[in-house]
Amino acid sequence: MNKLLKNSALTVAALAIAGMTTAPQAGELNVVSWGGAYTTSQIKAYHEPYTKMTGTKINSIDYSGGLAEMRAQTESGNVTWDVVDVVIADAIVGCDEGMFRPINVDMELAKAPDGTAASKDFLDGTLKSECFVPLIIYSTVFAYRDDAWGGKKPTSIRDVFDTKNFPGKRTLQKSPVNNLEWALLADGVPLAKIYDVLDTDEGKDRAFAKLATIKKDVIWWTVGAVPPQLLADGEAVFGTGYNGRWFSAIAEEKQPFAMLWDGQVLDIDGYVVSAKSKKLDEAMKYLKFSTDTQRLADQAKYISYGPARKSSGPMVSKHAVLGIDMGPHMPTKYADQGFLTNFKWWADNSDEMKERFAAWLLQ
């Protein structure tokens, strides 16, 4: 017994030391992204060629958005995430709080093949934070089960709110973002006026009131992989989700879904680098590589998100495996049916709206 105790004490000590020294090895980089089909597209287009070129191993880590982990890591000084894929709104907040490293776009990123400076090559209006390098334009959009109502097909966002003609559960993101805009749209507010209306107290009440009309038919989701799953399982007939995920479900998994492009909300997603990354040089090297024209164009072979560089646009061709033309699946093609999210309005109002939304859910 004595011996056993001694041995176990040694084991504990050994494990403790092992635990303290499990910082990632040199020649590795931790890149954090959203998981599922999107991460797969990044692995194929960025990670694999980068590893092949430099020998650096990329650890691909999944998360579900938000800044919580980053903030905890920054507070503890134990930063293990080197490069993080975030939405632009989070990039702005994290940049203000000093979590992310400011990036000199022209000095530190690759030029377009024709020599155009990077700051001119990224789509207009996408460089909204000095820490943020845009990768894709994506949209949050409705899809529906094609077989749900016989031959009847929804054509506009109003049909989502029409539970009489289109009965069944809807799955929406558990967040006021986008849902309030859609409620107003379905209530007859024109596209161009949405944020003006939403900025007034009556407009907010109106949006919540409209949303309340379908509240009992809604299953709320928090993770982007869930809505296609719920539709596939028949748990819901309508769902909001990221257009790339719908594309994977429809084109790759042959699910009987169809897109409802009406009212799609376009948003920008991109990379930030941790200010306190232990491998800043490697991270910046990776960032330069993964955000060049070729890589962004390559990513579009695997998932239907629009590349954020103008020079990548013409290079978008066919799906790498299925061979179908990716053009018709890009959200940018249907831009006139939707709108760009007003992240400035949301940066100002999201705390208040989220609190109100949470209270509304409980009512």
Next chain:
Amino acid sequence: MALPSYAGPLETTWYYAFRLICACIFIFLITPILVIIPLSFNVEPYFTFTQGMLTFDADAYSLRWYEDFLSNTQWTHSVKNSFIIAIASTILATILGTLAALGLSNSNMPYRSLAMGLLISPMIVPLIISAAGMYFFYSNIGLDQTFLGIILAHTTLGTPFVVITVTATLVGFDHSLTRASANLGANPTTTFFKVIMPLILPGVISGALFAFITSFDEVVVVLFLAGFDQRTIPRQMWSGIREQISPTILAVATILVMISIALLATLELLRRRSERMRGMSPG
């Protein structure tokens, strides 16, 4: 509880009704656990019994979800992490908890009930609060996202069980035995290993089992404290359930049920042994 021979029709009816009610409750308790076992062998990626499964068609069953589990590095990695964390924290918790229980069962221990209250407080405080506190504090001192941090946290959660089970075996402990041992010239260490240890061993082992299962099953603290490298089985299941419910989770669940059956059997054997050693009738 046998039905007496003089029971009237009303009593007979009640007797059978009562048994039926009890049967329903037992079914409620056990069915969910049993249902997942056949479902984990489903060849289809569904959570429900297919026609083929109901007619016992061999083609409707397969081991594909088990293969998926074994070939997925995220899962195998999480198995390794779970064992590293659970074993390390069990050893720590058992040593610390047993020593403390020995001290606590000494009637001369000052502020005994206060100390007891503090030591078992990790069991009483809701996990979410413990996890929140540890998350804030461990982040401050750089212990988040390390094995050490999670091992310390799980040790904390496991010690109350060791303290309680060992204290319980010491309740019936005859202290004249240690005095006898001392009188016969044994030093305290010898006394501990030759006299005390064999008697409290069942309590120590069952406490250790509780500590092990606490760590092995724990997800809330891991959810907050673990980084990508420290993901455990429950953590992996958590993201599996939240994201994509594939029957792989059912395969993992079935394996875990088997582990709990093994633990349950071990505990039962220990209980019998303990009662035999203390001269009580088995049962």
Next chain:
Amino acid sequence: MGMAADTADNGVVLAADGRPLKDSLNRALRKNRMRAVMLVAPLLLFVLFSFLIPIFNMTLRSVDNWHVGTLMPATTAALATWDGKDIPEESVFAALVVDLQAGAKSRQIGKVGTRLNYEKSGMRSMITSSARKSKKLTSGPYKAKVLKMHKKWKDLETWTVIKRNTAPYTVGYYLNALDMKYDKTGEIVMQPENRRIYGKLFWRTFAISLAITMICVVLAYPISFLLATLPLRYSNLLMIFVLLPFWTSLLVRTTAWIAMLQSQGVLNDLFVFFGFVDDQNRLQLIHNLTGTIIAMTHILLPFMVLPLYSVMKTIPPTYMRAALSLGANPFVAFVRVYMPQTLSGIGAGSVLVFILSIGYYITPALVGGTDGTLISNQIAYHMQSSLNWGLAGALGALLLASVLALYFLYNKIVGIDNMKLG
């Protein structure tokens, strides 16, 4: 005492080594006590470091308010003498510009913005955009220039909020956790009706926990009675039905209930098969309150059965037989004679189940949907998503206080040492 050798001349009893027996005993006692303390000390220190300090740290965080005072020191000092009646004067604005410029440079000003935004929506963008613009300000007077940077600097309330948060401690998070807030003039008032979340959520958490506790009593009572009165060889076998769920991973059981309850799941399939419901109208049993209650009852039921069983086991069957043979109606005998003796078991099980369920997180998060979530989900939300750690700390401290109160009750009823496991 008889033996002369053991008694000194003055009548003091001596031990074998010649010292007074009283001293010797005291010394032994001290040594014994020392040994006990030394045995307990390592774990006590460990728990102190790994658990009690973190919990204390969390409660500290719920009142901590360092942001403005630390990151805007000049403004804090300048506002100390401000009377709060009108927009401050130039000196305060000059101090503000110093702080904004320093904050923009150190990239820390966002933290002030985030902190103030908890108090009043829109403050974050005011602070961060002003900090960005402040880089261009080189000379005063600053007041007019700052007022032009953002319209909210003209609001008296903006300044009231900043001034209030220059204090190093705040009750703001607790107010928020209790659905209260400061109004424009700095008075504490209730939130408007459509913003009250936490009161409702605390109430719901208590109501759901109470419901689960009662369901557990109702379900546990008959089977504990059966287990306690059956011959051992049967009851040991049936006990597996209680112990196996008890020992099975929480996530496994939650997964199992998802498989059982979802609309394409086992239960709904059975209902459709037997024609209780038609295929189009499958019951919604999950992602709502029903799912939470079913799954949590299943998970917590063993915690009710085990204490109830151990109490029932000690009740001699002769009492019931006596009552019956004295001519009591079996039902009356049961209620009057048997049940009162099981009250301590019901009490112990109930408090245990209740305490466990008010702190539950995993199961409601996975099967609860929106109307099945509890206060702990909100705590996790503020820790992981909204990042309002102060509010998470305040909610946690309130929950902890209620659990400790309940635990105090539990200790009164059953006693801390009588905790039974397995």
